[in-house]
Amino acid sequence: MDATTTTRTTVREATLDLLRELGMTTVFGNPGSTELPFLDRWPSDFHYVLGLQEASVLGMADGYARATRRCAFVNLHSAAGVGHALGNLFTAYRNAAPLVVTAGQQTRSLLPNLPFLGASDAAQFPKPYVKFSIEPARAEDVPAAIAQAHRIAMQRPYGPTFVSIPSDDWSAPCQPVVPRAWFPDASPDPAALSEAVRAITAARRPVLVVGPEVDAEGAGPALVALAERIGAPVLTSPFSSRLSFPEDHPLFAGHLPASPQSVSDALIAHDLVLVIGAPVFTFHVPGDCALFRSGIPIIQMTTDAEAASSAPAGTAILGSLHLGLPALAALLPPASRALPAPRPRPSPPAASTPVTAPYALHRLHAAMPQDAILVEEAPSHRPAMHAQMPIREWGGFFTMASGGLGYALPAAVGVALANPGRRVACLIGDGSFMYSPQALWTAVQEKLPLAVIVMNNSGYGAMRSFSRVLQVRDAPGIELPGIDFVSIARGMGCAARTAATPAELDAALTEAMAAKGPMLVEVSLDNGAVASLYDKH
Template identity: 80%
Template structure:
């Protein structure tokens, strides 16, 4: 064989499919249009095409799949308006740290100068700044290399979406094959920085840990637990953590921080050192003064994300892979583990009532779920109650959205279920959230996924009701959502469903949903009055 021989030329389409095979990206999430047909022509038998009925659902499903597998997802969208439909969940994918390569069709190159129908103006600029990399290649033959580069950037921490716009006539053009490259982008933290952190931890008398979603995303959970136990310090979950950050039945677990500056300060200011792992310092949702920042208490941050490290108002940041840094830090500690903190108070089990209260509904949902079930949540107004009644224990068992934008939860749960077909996935979702991407139910039916969809119907945007009380806003329009029948909607897409208004109905419906071979929806009518998201606990 001549090692100097020039590789044979192939079509862009052939080169891209071979590249995707080499990258292990043979599942494609899409919603096709005419500009994507040359890519879809003669679809290969070894590729799976997951159809979503709207582009936001497509990206949400790819997000859930990517986060659940830890691998990059491949997405194929329609040009211009299709990308616009998807942008809300592209923003969420960036905040979630979900790796994906998003491709979108574009009109043929010869038509682009004349503003053609379905042509995307400045296609690469459209999804910015919510993708890590965006390009419309200058030449058709550059498309495979652009996709390979997009994949490498998507898989460089912090993970996130990338975008490639592809004119529809590029697929038939000739090009050179592009081989998948090995890619190992993780770098260990600076050893000197870790040694300094270890000395500070050894000297501290009352350290505290704040842990975020990067730990689970890296598969560094066991190392995080080992470090916490070695330090002997209480562990809080960071505000709005989008994954399990620390086992919530562990004796060191202290609770979930709220996204309020005053409440973060109240929880942490009694300590003499704060170690933040895999999270920003800090994510806030309401304005106010964070007294912790001016108290002179040392704050150490370990993260893979240079932007969150740079944005921290105080403290010392240590950049690098947590899966490498956490065991190294634990090995550098010289002091004796501290006595464990007092056990965390647990709420009493809620009492049944008719109509069903939210706390009781979530308590019974937790009891009904199999031990290895995965929970995907988008019920923001019920999140504090969920944390109190549904402790998550196992790494990879909890996902929610980090952006605050609705419409991720249902398609995200479909993506997680596609990644873990042998496990029950539970989508806990509010009535308002459900209406952003209801089309995902259809995909769950077509794929026969073991997905239990539990809709908490409080006839409105509950988070808006509670936040209105925080801001002392009265009589705001657009918050109530009367007249929605979620069981009827699900049945219209082929998904069985039941309504539950009493404890007995709830028990029966949840048992049926957990045993169903495919998807099933349970609609729970609950009290519309809920506590504020920022009530002190």
């Protein structure tokens, strides 16, 4: 061979090497013809996680990324496949889940003729729910575009990015791409922290409202130390998608609802509101938030410039929480305030047949191993979950920041993949389960220790609750009779059983928590009244 000859590197080879360097060797996908050139001769050091529908693929990658705090790689099929995934792509954007989402595109030579499987304006399709979107102008630009997408996905606030790749690009020659060193965290302005210290020191009745950014940054211990330094009660922000504060801590004061009036009622007695890692505030129903007109200082610490700029009142301090919280604590004098009284815990609910949701959740909490992770999508039962299932461990709880259903089951698969050998419990409503049931098949194939608890109240319970809030009667499309969840699970190779009595429930939960692979438990519930999502709890 001539000494001047160099080894030819293809786009595919350069991309695989880049993914190795970036630690993205787990690929979540659902393949089609436009993706086959990427999948050709699949390397043995990569793990391809197959989802049977693109919404499940996106949800699994989201759960994996949030649980690992690393970017996940997704490979979807052309325009229709991206369309299937859009619901969970929206959720990933709201969850601030770092993803590089790629999709196949028809060959470049065919694109001018509106070909079969061709995506028109492919980079525009997933907007605005991606941070960055591109179809590279040249085949040789594909690896660099993926590298850029990764950096942007991992810039706080995290989020999904998108790269459309024509199928003939993978065999084109290109130069290797060396990942750029990346240190995206920025400390808050010291002057802003000094102003916060003055406000906190002057306050007699401060309160903390904390949100999902804390756990996402691994800043939980720093937050606890700050709250103890201040000596103030701590509330979880509305619709927080992760554990925001240990719910057995003496300073924990409960969960704020997504109602303006209820938020105002909960906070207006305080003379300083310190919001950490959350918007100010997430609402779901209209109403008057008198807090915003009260003149009570609101200080928000966040990594999210959009959340900071959208707040109607207060002062924003932008910057990394895992850098900013210890810096703020170090500037504060020890608290001289009397600590608030510990929050009373509810009594265990009584057993009954059929079982009630609070009782079922109480028994689920007792059955779960100490280090188990809970992934939840049972919105009508969330007040009962908060009451009966206090979350204690950072990284121990995930739900969705959006309202899009079909997230939790695939997300639980991704969370389980991110935590090998650790028990994951997916608490899900019967209506929610039917949005992405295909994810159960992936859990079976991957032999994951996943317990799926389906709360069957034969309908969309959240819609029943919301109908009461809006005083809507006789709305159609809310009841869901006749679904056999046990048969659905068994049809995909998953062990399953139903539980309608307290004894059956305990036996089924014990079996599910000890199963070597996934198991589904269908809990037949008393279809009675549920607590409102919009009252403080």
